[in-house]
Amino acid sequence: DSGVTQTPKHLITATGQRVTLRCSPRSGDLSVYWYQQSLDQGLQFLIQYYNGEERAKGNILERFSAQQFPDLHSELNLSSLELGDSALYFCASSVDSGDSPLHFGNGTRLTVT
Amino acid sequence: AQSVTQLDSQVPVFEEAPVELRCNYSSSVSVYLFWYVQYPNQGLQLLLKYLSGSTLVKGINGFEAEFNKSQTSFHLRKPSVHISDTAEYFCALTGGSYIPTFGRGTSLIVHP
Numbered sequence: 180d181s182g183v184t185q186t187p188k189h190l191i192t193a194t195g196q197r198v199t200l201r202c203s204p205r206s207g208d209l210s211v212y213w214y215q216q217s218l219d220q221g222l223q224f225l226i227q228y229y230n231g232e233e234r235a236k237g238n239i240l241e242r243f244s245a246q247q248f249p250d251l252h253s254e255l256n257l258s259s260l261e262l263g264d265s266a267l268y269f270c271a272s273s274v275d276s277g278d279s280p281l282h283f284g285n286g287t288r289l290t291v292t
Numbered sequence: 293a294q295s296v297t298q299l300d301s302q303v304p305v306f307e308e309a310p311v312e313l314r315c316n317y318s319s320s321v322s323v324y325l326f327w328y329v330q331y332p333n334q335g336l337q338l339l340l341k342y343l344s345g346s347t348l349v350k351g352i353n354g355f356e357a358e359f360n361k362s363q364t365s366f367h368l369r370k371p372s373v374h375i376s377d378t379a380e381y382f383c384a385l386t387g388g389s390y391i392p393t394f395g396r397g398t399s400l401i402v403h404p
Contacts, residue, residue, distance in 0.1 A: 181335060221396040222382065235391050269335055277390040278324045278343045283335030
């Protein structure tokens with residue numbers, strides 16, 4: 180058990196809709212990362228938050244947004260969904276130093292129909 | 293910019309045989325290197341990491357990896373695999389940005 184909790188495990192929704200993915204980091208970790216995993220793109224970094232503030236942005240679409248709340252849980256919002264957004268979305272947390280490994284949740288599998 | 297290349301997308305091997313999963317990296321700064329394993333329907337979990345010091349690092353489940361700076365490689369090895377090692381393996385690095393960059397993954401398939 181990594182200590183990182185992601186909900187829901189599965190989401191099935193239609194094109195054009197909006198969904199919210201939730202992540203609770205491991206106790207003590209201030210940094211939260213979001214990754215998208217798909218067969219054709221591999222594991223793509225989306226965004227990082229540290230102690231409530233956005234720290235770094237990766238290949239995140241403008242239709243996607245995220246935030247980290249005072250209790251350190253994070254939410255990833257995906258809007259105007261397209262078929263190509265179907266993927267596994269992972270949240271990971273760390274103590275935020277380059278030598279610290281990431282601790283991953285089990286992911287949310289999003290299917291857009 | 294930094295990048296990680298995992299040279300094999302799939303590695304089939306028989307049980308109790310040795311295996312090597314290859315990883316090459318590119319970075320203009322010093323790096324920290326990691327190997328993660330992903331079992332079906334689970335998130336990634338850390339196998340081992342190289343931070344500094346001895347270039348041979350040992351991890352969980354009998355895996356080890358060797359850091360080779362001149363070859364910019366960090367290959368993962370296990371002398372004798374089990375069926376339960378069947379999984380996806382990811383090589384990753386963090387450099388100046390502290391944002392981990394992952395390779396595309398190697399699917400290890402262990403046959404009985």
